[in-house]
Amino acid sequence: MGLGRDLCYAVVGAVSSPVWGWSLLRTGKWRTDWKGRFGWVQGGVGGEGGEGGADEKTLLICAVSVGEANLIRPLVAELEAVPGLRLLIAVTTNTGVARAEQLYGDRHRVVRYPLDFSGAVRRFLDAVRPDAVALVELEVWPNFVEQCGKRGVPVGVINGRLTERSYRGYRRVGFLVRGSFGRLWGVAAQTAEIAERFVGVGVPAGKVAVLDTMKWDAARVEPPEAVEGADEFAAAMGIDRDKPLVVWGSTAPGEEAMALDGVSEGVRVLIAPRKPEWFDGVAEAARARGTAVVRRTEAAGLEAGMAGVILLDTIGELRKAYALADVCVVGRSFTGKLYGSDMMEPVGLGKPTVVGPHTKDFSAVMGAFKSADGIMETDDPWGAVRRLLDDPEAAAALAERGRGVIRARQADGGSAGRHAAWVLEMMGAGAKDES
Numbered sequence: 001m002g003l004g005r006d007l008c009y010a011v012v013g014a015v016s017s018p019v020w021g022w023s024l025l026r027t028g029k030w031r032t033d034w035k036g037r038f039g040w041v042q043g044g045v046g047g048e049g050g051e052g053g054a055d056e057k058t059l060l061i062c063a064v065s066v067g068e069a070n071l072i073r074p075l076v077a078e079l080e081a082v083p084g085l086r087l088l089i090a091v092t093t094n095t096g097v098a099r100a101e102q103l104y105g106d107r108h109r110v111v112r113y114p115l116d117f118s119g120a121v122r123r124f125l126d127a128v129r130p131d132a133v134a135l136v137e138l139e140v141w142p143n144f145v146e147q148c149g150k151r152g153v154p155v156g157v158i159n160g161r162l163t164e165r166s167y168r169g170y171r172r173v174g175f176l177v178r179g180s181f182g183r184l185w186g187v188a189a190q191t192a193e194i195a196e197r198f199v200g201v202g203v204p205a206g207k208v209a210v211l212d213t214m215k216w217d218a219a220r221v222e223p224p225e226a227v228e229g230a231d232e233f234a235a236a237m238g239i240d241r242d243k244p245l246v247v248w249g250s251t252a253p254g255e256e257a258m259a260l261d262g263v264s265e266g267v268r269v270l271i272a273p274r275k276p277e278w279f280d281g282v283a284e285a286a287r288a289r290g291t292a293v294v295r296r297t298e299a300a301g302l303e304a305g306m307a308g309v310i311l312l313d314t315i316g317e318l319r320k321a322y323a324l325a326d327v328c329v330v331g332r333s334f335t336g337k338l339y340g341s342d343m344m345e346p347v348g349l350g351k352p353t354v355v356g357p358h359t360k361d362f363s364a365v366m367g368a369f370k371s372a373d374g375i376m377e378t379d380d381p382w383g384a385v386r387r388l389l390d391d392p393e394a395a396a397a398l399a400e401r402g403r404g405v406i407r408a409r410q411a412d413g414g415s416a417g418r419h420a421a422w423v424l425e426m427m428g429a430g431a432k433d434e435s
Contacts, residue, residue: 036112374402
């Protein structure tokens with residue numbers, strides 16, 4: 001089957017190359033670790049004679065991008081306390097690898113997750129020699145799962161998430177994917193509804209557990225002043241702490257116009273696009289309106305109030321911006337083309353938070369917040385922002401109700417603790433093939 005899949009991947013890749021090739025050139029993503037993408041792991045990392053001791057077991061955690069790299073922080077913290085367990089973090093995207101290096105590189109090896117060509121997967125697994133694999137949210141690739149099965153390496157999905165649209169897509173090609181899902185050791189799903197979807201694509205019902213989402217645990221509940229580097233960020237960007245600051249986080253194209261609509265003398269606006277390839281578009285949109293814009297990468301010690309709009313064109317600093325905000329607006333939720341971004345981080349910092357009506361990817365989280373009246377959902381973001389700015393007491397109460405939801409979900413070890421126990425059970429379920 002591996003050769004057949006490789007041929008299919010090659011044909012699909014060739015046919016779609018004008019699209020993804022242009023995207024790589026336009027965004028600069030062609031500058032990547034191509035050897036890593038084809039399974040070459042520099043220096044090797046696992047197995048007998050590798051970096052780990054003879055009695056250590058290796059858990060490979062496979063994430064995709066920045067979001068998943070951030071998500072697994074509480075799980076990594078739980079597993080770091082387990083004697084004889086070595087963690088290896090594999091990430092797909094360039095920004096995800098960079099973020100994982102920031103978070104874990106001083107303690108754990110970070111490597112590139114390979115493309116699903118059989119040769120690349122074999123080279124990768126020969127180098128890392130895991131005892132078990134945890135796939136974050138989904139990422140069930142046929143060749144990878146099959147090669148792990150041949151080596152006796154159990155593979156499970158943690159924080160399992162299968163959206164309604166993805167579920168429909170998998171059902172249409174069920175004959176191609178059911179075998180891969182059926183080979184999984186298990187799935188730790190976020191909700192009962194998601195668990196049913198995994199069963200629907202081939203995972204035996206007895207192998208699916210509902211453990212809630214680790215996003216609750218990743219949302220750190222702390223006072224804004226505790227966020228390291230926030231004061232330095234404010235000084236560098238010329239943020240006047242006596243004037244309202246509205247932070248639009250994780251925005252997508254189309255939402256920059258909404259964010260810019262609120263620029264006025266009395267309100268500073270910071271826009272943090274979700275992807276690096278969207279940075280320039282925001283800067284151009286601001287300049288087209290005649291609005292002064294300062295990019296994070298170009299600023300160093302500005303005088304307070306110099307720019308009407310701050311463009312956060314770096315990765316990994318959004319939390320600092322949220323810590324400084326009076327109101328946070330979470331993007332990818334207003335245009336209807338996307339399905340929301342993580343709203344837990346600003347809520348955890350005690351910030352009154354506004355989102356748009358399109359948050360399907362976070363439906364369970366939004367349900368919890370909305371049931372407690374801990375978030376504001378609207379298709380009129382600036383109307384909501386102005387109401388919150390004009391009524392600080394109501395804004396503070398909204399924020400505190402949201403934080404209460406997070407605290408309740410983190411009680412008794414939270415989802416990360418349950419996931420850690422589930423992963424350790426998987427670690428003992430199979431021994432890798434040493435042949």
